[in-house]
Amino acid sequence: MPTPKAAVFVVDDDTSVREALKGLLRSAGFAVETFASAQEFLACPPSDLPGCLVLDVGLPGLSGLDLQQRMAEINREIPIVFITGQGDVPTSVRAMKAGAVEFLTKPFGERDLLDAIRQAIDRDQVARRQRAELAELRRRYTSLTPREREVLAWVVSGLLNKQIAGEMGTREITVKVHRGQVMRKMRAASLADLVRMAERLRIRHAEP
């Protein structure tokens, strides 16, 4: 068996279902951790491996939907595959609207579950990559001086060097130097690239 490259967390209050899921997911090559309640899961530190959460809707105490909401509040991002014994439409709609990958009604087929889990893990991988990229961009951005950040904001607003110099009350050549530093430090290949980065960093365009 290949070493697990993904971790699946299972939260279900029913021992039969919990242990069965653990067995099935292990047979499919995932690392599995099980929890009997939402609180137990929240108490466990987030994993480094990409993964997903298989979550029972009808948990005593904090329900599956409550846990989904709580995780969004604390910015703990992990794709969720819901499983439920009593699937009703409003609940599934609420879960899917809040970003769930899939909503399965027990007893479900293994293919449905494994497909949903793989999709969730893919989603988590993409999300992790994006988060890593964003973190890198933020790191680059923080390496800029306040003056360079000001220039960046004006540049992505579409102003020419001359106009920026006017706005900042400095000479055009100084702006040019700052601009070169910004491109280098942000590792932007082109102006378009820099604009994309600024968008991802949610840098507000400066208003002339």
Add this chain to the structure above:
Amino acid sequence: MPLGTTARLPLVSSGEGNSEMHGPRLLWRYNQPAIRNYAVAVVLTAVALGIARWLDVHLESAPVSLFLCAVMLSAWLGGVGPGLLAAALCAAAFSYYFVSPIFSLAVDSKEIPRFVMFLLASVLVGSLSVTQRRAMQALRKAEAALRETQAALAHVTRVMTMGELAASIAHEVNQPLAGVVINGNACLRWLAGESPNLPEAREAAQRIIRDGTRASEIISRIRALAKKTSALNERVDLNEAIREVLTLCQGEAVKHDVALRERLPGDLPSVRGDRVLIQQVVLNLVMNGIEAMRDPQDHARELVIGARAEAERVRVTVRDSGIGLDPQAMERIFDALYTTKPGGLGMGLSISRTIVENHGGRLSVVAHDGPGTTFEFTLPAYA
């Protein structure tokens, strides 16, 4: 059972086995085979004759009223036929031994009034006895019919309550079944490929067996509850009976976001009664408690079921943290057809109280501070 003192009758259709709990067994028995009733008439007459003769010989007084007693008892125990037989035999014995000429069935003319008086008296006593017997039989029939009706009503309300629980119970059975399906898939996966993983496959198969057993246990519990009923006299492990009910209610509790808590001491004595009926009472109180917490509330939704041993009995309490009862409702909740629930039938608590009282216990509602309601009932400990 002590006649005329109990309005509430055992909820079992067979009359056997109740009398020990509800008073001494009756002296008289009805519906004996006819031949036995006639034999009893003969024996009673013979006994009356024997005693009368003995008194006649030794004390020189003949208490003929003994014959009347024999007639009365024969008619009482056997009805018209045996009564008439006893009257005829007594008349013959009376005329043979106590009316001159003695040792002859003939009657002297001066003894005729005495003999006629005797005949009249015995017919009167016999017919009174028969009338009384018929009244008793009618009463007993009515009691049996009432018992059967109550048993049927208890059954119907029990099944109805289970109907309300159907979705939750289905969920409860569905869980282990989901486990079986998932484990089956896992088992096949472990077995597939070049080098099957047998230990893992075996474990999955064992989980299948465990879950399948669990599902069938739940189903047999439901079936037991849906059954008509058994006996009032069995020894019931109250902890186990309560836990079974709580298992069935678990899904319903989760659905309404209610935490079920049990405070059942491990050394709780067994109680005497009908397991199914006791479970019906517990089920009813738990369902009522969950129902009482259906409205949004700011404190925890919690249903606590506890039990403790007292002298020769066990007290069970069911406490919810729901809307509570107003004093007016408190007085009426045990009345039949009174309900505070939309769509409720108003039979649950009335039936529950009848069940508990027929077990020799009491079901009551206890006022307490804070939100919610507490119901408690007692049952006799199994000595």
